[in-house]
Amino acid sequence: MEIKHEAGLSVGFLTLDEALAGDWRAVVPPGQAAPEIDVLRVAEPSRDAWPMLRAAGFVPKPAKISWITGTGADDGEFLAKLPKGERWSIRRARRMAVEAGIRITVQDPVGPGPLGAFLEIYRARIGRMRHGIPYADSQHEQILAEPYLAVWAYLGEQLVGGCLVVAAPDARFTKIRYSAVAERFRETALSRALYVEAVRVSRERGFTATSLGTEPNLYGHVAKAGLFSFKRRMGFEPLPSQDMGNSGGVEADRLLRLDGLDSPALILGFPESSDWRGGWGHFYTTDPNLDLGPYRTDLMADVTVTRMSAGRPVSGRRE
Incomplete structure (x- = not known):
């Protein structure tokens, strides 16, 4: 042993x-x-x-x-396949973002300034986890050099959340690789609005599917059991990572x-x-x-x- x-x-x-x-x-x-x-x-x-x-x-x-979902022909088709309660949660998240004055933008390619601000939020989130591992920290230069795009959430000029998406032109699907929102916006489900926007952006770039990350298959360690059901409610399907061409x-x-x-x-x-x-x-x-x-x-x-x-x-x- x-x-x-x-x-x-x-x-x-x-x-x-x-x-x-x-x-x-x-x-x-x-x-x-x-x-x-x-x-x-x-x-x-x-x-x-x-x-x-x-x-x-x-x-x-x-x-x-690994998690995968079809992007649908439009937002309506994508949202229609989600549970009724999840559709309500997404509408609520979007409404609360508007009421709070948050604007969601897309940046392609990713800029160093917003990336630095995002990584601060990301580190803070990982730091609150029992066994969090800040994978994105070691990927800073790679994110700037490779075909990443970003979905950012701003309150005024302050970045308050975002997700980083790999959109390689020759790939079969995009990959939502890293995401985080400021602690004060976690209760507003801002992450839901960001994920749906990432799916929309993927669709507009000609991708028919997108992935929502890959995790070790022992929930309760790095990722929690609740994350599993959350991703499923968002319409993503769990597959053995090797079935999607990832390490596993x-x-x-x-x-x-x-x-x-x-x-x-x-x-x-x-x-x-x-x-x-x-x-x-x-x-x-x-x-x-x-x-x-x-x-x-x-x-x-x-x-x-x-x-x-x-x-x-x-x-x-x-x-």
């Missing part, structure tokens, strides 16, 4: 044989105390090993999830405790059938009465809930 520390999470990487042996502590060298591990992981297990891994408590899954791969995870994760944690596992259908939702929670309403989506093929006590699994149910 090899132990790696990933943004506050302790991950024990096992071989397939070690994972199937049952007791992971047996692979700890003699004389050493068993380490505190949050997640056990098998990298790139073959498909024929998945049933055995499931029987041993592991969840075969895409390592990363296959892993099998077994959660041992929630100490390094927020509750509920969520893994989108491969279903037992060959049809992806949005995956199988595996929830892990300390709440014996967890309401799945805010987290479950229409594309989950099935759902299991594992209750954790003192950070460790004590019971499970299928819903």
Whole structure:
């Protein structure tokens, strides 16, 4: 077993044989105390090993999830496919932006001044996260040099939010890569208005689809479980990242405790059938009465809930 520390999470990487042996502590060298591990992981297990891994408590899954949606023929067609409540939230977000005096603009290519102001907002948002990683910080020069465009939100001359979109001319779809809004505008759902504008801009440039990012497939760590359902309500579909040409791969995870994760944690596992259908939702929670309403989506093929006590699994149910 090899132990790696990933943004506050302790991950024990096992071989397939070690994972199937049952007791992971047996692979700890003699004389050493068993380490505190949050997640056990098998990298790139073959498909024929998945049933055995499931029987041993592991969840075969895409390592990363990417999100995709069609841009529609116009705003009306794009919005029509969203849930009624989400359409209302977007109208409300747009109305509140207008009432607050916010103007939304598009900049192509991205300018260094607005980018610097955006990165300040972005860093502040990431800094409030338990395990936030400021990926955009290391991409400053790349953002200015590559085919990025920006959707900015201004209050007067002050930048208060935005999203950065990769719009490579030879690509099949645009990618909403980074987004952030000032803390005082988070309750106004300004991000919704920015995302819809990014979809519109993508459509106007001839793209028929856009992506809303890629995340590690362990929600409750860097990204939270609520983000998963939010993106789905916005009309985006979750896919294994490798299916969209992004880096990814296959892993099998077994959660041992929630100490390094927020509750509920969520893994989108491969279903037992060959049809992806949005995956199988595996929830892990300390709440014996967890309401799945805010987290479950229409594309989950099935759902299991594992209750954790003192950070460790004590019971499970299928819903």
